[in-house]
Amino acid sequence: MTAVPARGGLSFSRVSVAYDTSRGPVPALSEVSLTVAPGEFVAVVGPSGCGKSTLLKLAAGLLAPSSGTVTAGGVPVAGPGADRGVIFQDYAVFPWLTVEQNIGFGLTLSANRAEAREREARVAHYLDRMGLAEFRHALPKTLSGGMKQRVALARAYVVRPGTLLMDEPFGALDSQTRLAMHDLLLGVLRQEGTAGLLITHSVEEALYLAARVVVLSARPGRIRAVMEVPFGRARDHALLASPDLARLKGEITALVMDEYRRQTALDRRPAA
Numbered sequence: 001m002t003a004v005p006a007r008g009g010l011s012f013s014r015v016s017v018a019y020d021t022s023r024g025p026v027p028a029l030s031e032v033s034l035t036v037a038p039g040e041f042v043a044v045v046g047p048s049g050c051g052k053s054t055l056l057k058l059a060a061g062l063l064a065p066s067s068g069t070v071t072a073g074g075v076p077v078a079g080p081g082a083d084r085g086v087i088f089q090d091y092a093v094f095p096w097l098t099v100e101q102n103i104g105f106g107l108t109l110s111a112n113r114a115e116a117r118e119r120e121a122r123v124a125h126y127l128d129r130m131g132l133a134e135f136r137h138a139l140p141k142t143l144s145g146g147m148k149q150r151v152a153l154a155r156a157y158v159v160r161p162g163t164l165l166m167d168e169p170f171g172a173l174d175s176q177t178r179l180a181m182h183d184l185l186l187g188v189l190r191q192e193g194t195a196g197l198l199i200t201h202s203v204e205e206a207l208y209l210a211a212r213v214v215v216l217s218a219r220p221g222r223i224r225a226v227m228e229v230p231f232g233r234a235r236d237h238a239l240l241a242s243p244d245l246a247r248l249k250g251e252i253t254a255l256v257m258d259e260y261r262r263q264t265a266l267d268r269r270p271a272a
């Protein structure tokens with residue numbers, strides 16, 4: 001197969017975020033510098049509350065940094081854009097649209113006749129791959145949580161964004177569906193040359209999907225470690241039983257637990 005061009009990509013340069021609250025500023029990220037190359041998929045792990053979602057919101061253009069710069073595809077992020085597909089953990093689907101209309105939503109506006117045919121084919125492809133073909137005319141309220149999340153994933157994939165931004169997108173899925181969705185994502189990344197940033201609590205998921213795993217420190221999140229994942233691009237389920245994966249999982253889990261303990265100690269400190 002001819003290699004597809006690598007697309008998308010992100011750059012965070014010395015990015016800090018402090019949220020304004022009634023109790024004063026809450027620092028969430030501190031001096032984070034990270035590059036996701038075009039076509040590269042990077043996972044971020046770290047203790048709860050360390051700033052992972054904040055990092056993703058910056059890339060999505062839903063939040064501006066207090067200092068530092070964020071670019072997507074080489075362009076400064078000034079807000080949300082079609083070049084970035086965002087998937088959150090909470091099945092963000094439109095309740096008044098059918099499954100099929102939800103999946104095709106991002107394609108509707110630009111459709112001329114040739115595009116409309118292409119659009120239908122793409123929507124049908126993802127309805128099928130997500131196991132949702134039978135439910136194409138169903139409204140989201142009639143679907144399980146896991147099915148709604150598959151609709152949200154399909155809606156992001158179908159528009160072929162250069163960069164996918166994913167915040168715990170597989171957390172609510174049963175373990176078999178999760179594995180199937182991992183493989184589908186790997187296929188999308190390979191076929192479309194898509195770059196991405198994945199936030200996950202699962203070190204194993206991070207290692208199975210990503211080229212690099214970033215460990216964030218206790219709040220305010222700093223980069224504690226960046227681990228290269230030495231498994232190449234072709235991943236399969238045999239990897240999950242490999243000693244190499246187990247060793248890396250152990251190393252990364254130890255770092256996350258170390259930061260978790262620091263975070264817990266910080267949270268117990270009386271407010272100044």
Ligand SMILES: Nc1ncnc2c1ncn2[C@@H]1O[C@H](COP(=O)(O)OP(=O)(O)OP(=O)(O)O)[C@@H](O)[C@H]1O
Binds near residue numbers: 019
């Ligand atoms: N809108 C907000 N206003 C004030 N503080 C916020 C806001 N959003 C997040 N925070 C705080 O910023 C810190 C980082 O939050 P963030 O959601 O990025 O962490 P996280 O690593 O994604 O957490 P989790 O793994 O639990 O989802 C937390 O202390 C959180 O309470």
